[in-house]
Amino acid sequence: MVFKAFTLFLLFLPLAFFAQDSGKKERIGFREKLQTVPPGERLRLLDSLSGALDYDASAGYDSISDAAYRLALELDSVNKATELAADRIYFKNSIISLPDQGKAIYQNALKVFPKVTDNHAKGRLLLNAADSYYFLSETGEALKLYDSAGYFARQLENQRLNGFVNLYRGQLFEKLGNFNDAVTNYQKSLDIFEQVKDTFNIQGSLNSLAVIFAKNDFFDEANLYRKRSKVLAEKTQNYGSLVPLYFNQAYDYSLLNLHKQRIASLKKAAYYAKKSKYNDVFEPALLAAFTTAYAETDSLDLAKKYFDKLMSGPDYYRKEPNEIEFLYAKMSYNFAVNNLAEALEAGKAFESLAIKSGAFYENYRAKKALSKILKKLGRTGESQDYLLEYYQMRDSISSVKKVQNFTYLQTQYETEKKEQQIALQQKDIDLLNAKNKAQKQRITLGILISAILIVALFLWNSRRRAKQKQRTQQEFSHKLLVAQEEERSRLARELHDSLGQKLVLLKRRLIDQSDNEDDEQLADDSIKELRAITKSLHPASLDLNGFTAAVNALIRETEKNTKIRFETDINFVDDLVDRDRALHLYRMIQESINNMVKYSNTQVAQVIIKRDAKEIQVFIHDQGTGFDLNSDTFTSGLGMKTLRERSKLIGSKLSILSQLGKGSTVAISLPV
Secondary structure (H helix, E strand, O other), X not given: OHHHHHHHHHHOOOHHHHHOOOOHHHXXXXXXXXXXXXXXXXXXXXXXXXXXXXXXXXXXXXXXXXXXXXXXXXXXXXHHHHHHHHXXXXXXXXXXXXXXXXXXXXXXXOOXXXXXXXXXXXXXXXXXXXXXXXXXXOHHHHHHHHHHHHHHHHHHOOHHHHHHHHHHHHHHHHHOOOHHHHHHHHHXXXXXXXXXXXXXXXXXXXXXXXXXXXXXXXXXXXXXXXXXXXXXXXXXXXXXXXXXXXXXXHHHHHHOOOXXXXXXXXXXXXXXXXXXXXXXXXXXXXXXXXXXXXXXXXXXXXXXXXXHHHHHOXXXXXXXXOHHHHHHHHHHHHHHOOOHHHXXXXXXXXXXXXXXXXOHHHXXXXXXXXXXXXXXXXXXXXXXXXXXXXXXXXXXXXXXXXXXXXHHHHHHHHHHHHHHHHHHHHHHHHHHHOOOHHHHHHHHHHHHHHHHHHHHHHHHHHHHHHHHHHHHHHHHHHHHHHHHHHHHHHHHHHHHHHHHXXXXXXXXHHHHHOOOHHHHHHHHHHHHHHHHHHHHHOOHHHHHHOHHHHHHHHHHHHHHHOOOEEEEEEOOOHHHOOHHHHHHHHHHHHHXXXXXXXXXXXXXXXXXXXXXXXXXXXXXXXXXXXXXXXXHHHHHOHHHHHHHHHHHHHOOEEEEEEOOOOOEEEEEEEEO
């Protein structure tokens, strides 16, 4: 790769002067020369030159690649245009931190997407576009695009592209607080990059695993991954990879209250950022981290120095994708210097952005910080509310940690057992080798047998560990579903019993004390909205009226709010299912109907629930557009995963049938 870029640089060195300040005459001469060659040759020259510049913004990469992209569109060279669009989106996202411009390029490229025949170009475009949406905190669209890019990667059997999909999906799941899926994707990306010997992205996968283990308080394990990555980065002098390694290590030290080591790690990160060619990309996050570190250690002069640099820098220092770290630094600094009103404003903005982007861990940090600020302001009640939310989120993380800890210890045990078995076999081999030379033939045969046994033992052990890992992951998913329902039910009760009663009381006071009908209407709307929220969190009718009545109520509610007309044939089955199985079966029906409303475009649907001595049979059918059962969205979508997990949890059989243009059917068979 380096040799290719260097060769192109030599070929086009005379032409590159137009992008530098070497005089107006040379720039005009280059442009005139470009106009004299045929359009196809002009496109080839521009494409080669943009590749030689290797995303160098100072050398004019942006304008050259843009010219090449526009010319490719004019020539209807859609494959080349898509390839160039993918490069430009990467440049906007990762080099100059303007993901909104990357998103705009993608949306423009969609105009010719149906005509593109190069699946590799399609996959890269979707992958880089997904990054734009990720940086803009539009996580739902980002996940869809990552899934689509994964589809093309698998079609092409392109390991590197598939590695990137898993790495970036892992980052998205980590941001959403879905640590189990994040670790699974990171491990897949590491395996893939090790197979193709991609050192740079091996480091990225290792660093991501280090971060997520540290977030779950497995600091020793995080350091093991980080050390492996440091060795690779230092060996290859990949300074850009060392920056996030030391940056994230500093964050680990902050969690452990080792602030001297924290600041030392940040200084190393800043040192390697300056040695890399991406200092402009790293600098906003580093300035924010230094501001926060010095503010939290009462080094206020140094905190002010870095905060002033953050405030006086370019706009992108304080906007996406750097906005969330900037807000945290602003909050920390103002809290340290006792500007509590500004600290509260920044903290609220930080919390709002974390919630909007679905950033679970940042939302978790926000609760604790806001509790401290409000307490210092004397607003004790609000402070305690935030502290309660913080502890609830911490408890939810802790429950995930317990399952992860079990998985980790189990893996460690299996690994040590395998190593002991191999060591025992090796001792036997050494003893055989030490025997008389006259027994050489017998020893050779013994070695061969031992080797076969080792391989057989290793394969057997690997399969056993894989099955154990699969069982552990299934148990983890089941526990998460149960915990989720319990938490939803608890929140619904608390909202109804506490906030609901207060709103009713408030409405009565308004009726007694005010003649303003708008105030009364506002109170009524608030009560209705609260009831809708509690109903979505937990279906109260399921507890009050039973499963069959709750399903009928769900169908009536859907008919009321959509244009779909339902035909129903629902037997009474409450006596055949206990509360837990009824809840999960209700959720499966609810998810199926929600998917129908979102995607089917149907006007007529059927819901049938039949019973006999052996089982309950549920059929949900629509006459809508249908979908491709082999599509990436169907096979890996979160909704479908949840349906399958709930089906396993209650021991039912789930079947989904669909055909484009002929509707869809979800069939559930539950033994009784």
